Amino acid sequence: MTGKLRHPAFSRIETRRDDVFAFEIDGHISMSEIDEIYKTLDEGYRKFDRIDLLVRMGRYDGFEWNALFSQTTYLGKLHALKHLRRYALVGGPAWFATAIKFFNPLFRVDIRHFELDEEADAWNWIYDNLAETSATR
Numbered sequence: 621m622t623g624k625l626r627h628p629a630f631s632r633i634e635t636r637r638d639d640v641f642a643f644e645i646d647g648h649i650s651m652s653e654i655d656e657i658y659k660t661l662d663e664g665y666r667k668f669d670r671i672d673l674l675v676r677m678g679r680y681d682g683f684e685w686n687a688l689f690s691q692t693t694y695l696g697k698l699h700a701l702k703h704l705r706r707y708a709l710v711g712g713p714a715w716f717a718t719a720i721k722f723f724n725p726l727f728r729v730d731i732r733h734f735e736l737d738e739e740a741d742a743w744n745w746i747y748d749n750l751a752e753t754s755a756t757r
Contacts, residue, residue, distance in 0.1 A: 628653050632660065633676065638667070640746055642674040661700065670705040672746045676739065677712035704729040708742040711735065 629647035641664055643657060664671045700707075707729055709716060717733040724731045734742040 630657060633674070635674075637672075637747065639664070639670070640672045640674070642676070644676045644678065646679050661703075665703045668703075670703055672706040672708075673700075673704055674708040674710065674742055674746050676710045676736075677716075678736065680712050701727055701729060706746055707731045708746050709733050710739050710742045 629649045630643050630645050630653050633642035633644055635642050641661060661671070661673070709720065709731065710733075712733075720731050720733045732742070732745060734745075
């Protein structure tokens with residue numbers, strides 16, 4: 621991707637299932653955008669015990685550092701660990717793939733990294749658990 625980064629840096633991507641949430645990140649994420657992402661996910665947690673998440677990071681340019689220490693971020697991550705079933709991260713910095721391989725065994729969330737040109741595979745993986753989803757409703 622080339623050209624000017626967008627603001628706001630995140631936008632919601634439509635999905636074909638109500639228990640699947642997806643976002644695109646294109647730029648530097650502000651604290652208010654992080655709050656909005658967690659608010660959207662919280663709405664999903666109220667409807668479904670477990671949800672799936674796909675985040676496409678075409679041109680990730682970091683985030684506001686004060687977000688690391690906010691109560692919203694802390695609670696958002698805590699809720700995510702409880703409610704996320706699958707989390708597909710598409711694109712992003714090269715070190716994301718290594719970090720996911722290292723930390724994935726520590727969480728009950730199934731997290732996978734896909735390169736930008738593997739986005740179709742990421743969507744297939746997210747939607748592949750339809751039988752599991754139906755069984756848990």
